[in-house]
Amino acid sequence: MQKTCLNCGMIVDQYVQHCPKCDNALDVQHDGSTITVDIAHQGERVHEALEKMQHEIDAARAGVAMNLRLVVGSGLIRNEVLLALRDSEFRGDIKSFAAEPHNAGAVLVRLK
Numbered sequence: 275m276q277k278t279c280l281n282c283g284m285i286v287d288q289y290v291q292h293c294p295k296c297d298n299a300l301d302v303q304h305d306g307s308t309i310t311v312d313i314a315h316q317g318e319r320v321h322e323a324l325e326k327m328q329h330e331i332d333a334a335r336a337g338v339a340m341n342l343r344l345v346v347g348s349g350l351i352r353n354e355v356l357l358a359l360r361d362s363e364f365r366g367d368i369k370s371f372a373a374e375p376h377n378a379g380a381v382l383v384r385l386k
């Protein structure tokens with residue numbers, strides 16, 4: 275897999291962290307976009323929802339989106355997701371996260 279430097283357009287291997295042409299830090303580049311994923315409305319158990327969340331975070335971090343919006347519902351999954359995201363934030367896997375002010379069933383995760 276390859277990716278494109280958003281600064282200069284150079285195409286590089288997906289694991290390269292600094293663009294060889296313009297020296298931009300590729301792992302912090304983003305296009306300002308938000309990916310929305312529902313992890314709680316297909317009958318997921320809590321651990322399944324958390325696995326899904328981790329998979330989506332990993333996939334999104336490898337891409338160019340700025341935010342990942344997780345639709346978590348209002349029950350146990352939401353509580354566990356918020357706890358897991360606190361750990362992720364502490365580890366530096368994500369920049370920050372917040373429940374959406376007008377929709378408690380969704381959490382916005384800032385990736386980059």
Ligand SMILES: [Zn+2]
Binds near residue numbers: 279280282284294
């Ligand atoms: Zn570049």
